[in-house]
Amino acid sequence: MFDTENITPMSDEEFVSIRNFVYDHCGMYFEKDRKYLLEKRLSRRLVINQIPTFTDYLLFLKYDQHADEEVAIAVDLLTINETYFFRENYQLQAFIKEIIPELVKKKKDKTIRIWSAGCSTGEEPYTLAMLISNATVKLGIEDWNIEILGSDISHRVLSVAREGVYSKSSFRETDESYLSFFDKVSSGYRVKDELRKNISFIHLNLLDKKRIGLLKTMDVILCRNVIIYFDVEAKKKVVQSFHETLDKGGYLLLGHSESLMNVSTLFGLKHLKNDMVYQKPGGENTVEDTAPEERERITDFSSLFTSEVAETNNSENEPTTNKEDEQSTEEPSSLSWSKIWEKK
Numbered sequence: 123m124f125d126t127e128n129i130t131p132m133s134d135e136e137f138v139s140i141r142n143f144v145y146d147h148c149g150m151y152f153e154k155d156r157k158y159l160l161e162k163r164l165s166r167r168l169v170i171n172q173i174p175t176f177t178d179y180l181l182f183l184k185y186d187q188h189a190d191e192e193v194a195i196a197v198d199l200l201t202i203n204e205t206y207f208f209r210e211n212y213q214l215q216a217f218i219k220e221i222i223p224e225l226v227k228k229k230k231d232k233t234i235r236i237w238s239a240g241c242s243t244g245e246e247p248y249t250l251a252m253l254i255s256n257a258t259v260k261l262g263i264e265d266w267n268i269e270i271l272g273s274d275i276s277h278r279v280l281s282v283a284r285e286g287v288y289s290k291s292s293f294r295e296t297d298e299s300y301l302s303f304f305d306k307v308s309s310g311y312r313v314k315d316e317l318r319k320n321i322s323f324i325h326l327n328l329l330d331k332k333r334i335g336l337l338k339t340m341d342v343i344l345c346r347n348v349i350i351y352f353d354v355e356a357k358k359k360v361v362q363s364f365h366e367t368l369d370k371g372g373y374l375l376l377g378h379s380e381s382l383m384n385v386s387t388l389f390g391l392k393h394l395k396n397d398m399v400y401q402k403p404g405g406e407n408t409v410e411d412t413a414p415e416e417r418e419r420i421t422d423f424s425s426l427f428t429s430e431v432a433e434t435n436n437s438e439n440e441p442t443t444n445k446e447d448e449q450s451t452e453e454p455s456s457l458s459w460s461k462i463w464e465k466k
């Protein structure tokens with residue numbers, strides 16, 4: 123039987139070649155000290171495909187007729203998908219108490235589009251939907267069109283997001299009152315249909331500028347705990363795409379430990395009561411059009427947070443369990459696609 127013993131250990135050259143391939147594909151960058159991780163996680167693909175060396179596996183990833191499928195599976199094995207409802211809640215309070223009310227005042231077309239980029243198993247977009255649902259009457263937006271897009275590069279997490287069934291660990295920071303948005307099922311809690319109706323989940327690589335260019339203009343982009351795994355060059359590409367996708371005055375919300383320092387001067391920093399967030403200059407109520415060099419100086423604000431709101435990223439070191447049989451190539455229905463995508 124072909125097993126791990128039949129595989130030649132990954133050489134340093136093989137590590138560099140595969141690391142570069144993964145980086146070029148999705149922006150995730152593995153330092154040399156993470157060679158063991160790459161080797162460990164990809165070894166089972168060599169076993170499954172009965173490939174004895176990582177050199178042959180790289181050729182498979184590049185040239186096999188099923189290469190696209192295999193690349194998607196390999197990326198699934200390498201991504202870190204840790205997430206939960208109401209993560210970094212102080213920022214979500216800024217979102218619902220300050221950003222959304224401002225957009226409600228501003229948007230004449232009664233439409234707000236929000237993109238959770240790198241949404242993993244969906245807790246983030248569902249959290250946004252719960253917050254908006256609870257504030258709908260107060261904001262007087264019952265007849266508004268609120269579209270939430272969740273995207274990720276991993277098919278496996280997207281199938282969980284679409285299924286919408288969550289276990290206890292996803293609720294670790296959730297107030298019990300929000301359980302009213304879920305039905306109890308044998309395997310946990312299932313998101314009710316009324317919450318799903320404005321959310322679409324799509325497969326999207328954040329380095330795929332062409333496909334991102336097809337998205338409708340967004341009012342808010344949340345990209346939290348995603349680009350921390352990217353190097354500066356990849357971050358620059360992604361942030362440039364966000365800038366192009368956002369409306370003037372639109373908001374970019376990164377994770378608490380992330381900043382645009384040395385990455386981009388395209389955004390201004392807006393001090394809200396509950397948080398500081400990035401804003402695309404140019405619209406009404408935008409941060410004053412700060413000079414680029416000044417923006418560079420003020421874009422690093424991670425150190426301004428107190429330890430009270432700082433959350434450790436230790437849990438990010440290991441991905442959730444990957445199961446081959448959970449791979450899904452399912453795409454969203456054409457209905458939800460047409461709501462979100464349009465040629466600009």
Ligand SMILES: C[S@@+](CC[C@H](N)C(=O)[O-])C[C@H]1O[C@@H](n2cnc3c(N)ncnc32)[C@H](O)[C@@H]1O
Pocket residue numbers: 147148149150201202203204205206209239240241242243246273274275276279326327328329345346347348377438
């Ligand atoms: C740690 S999770 C963050 C989930 C959520 N945003 C949060 O803060 O809880 C990071 C997600 O980014 C996704 N990701 C990594 N590289 C990506 C890329 N190039 N394009 C799209 N998604 C990517 C991973 O698959 C993973 O699900």
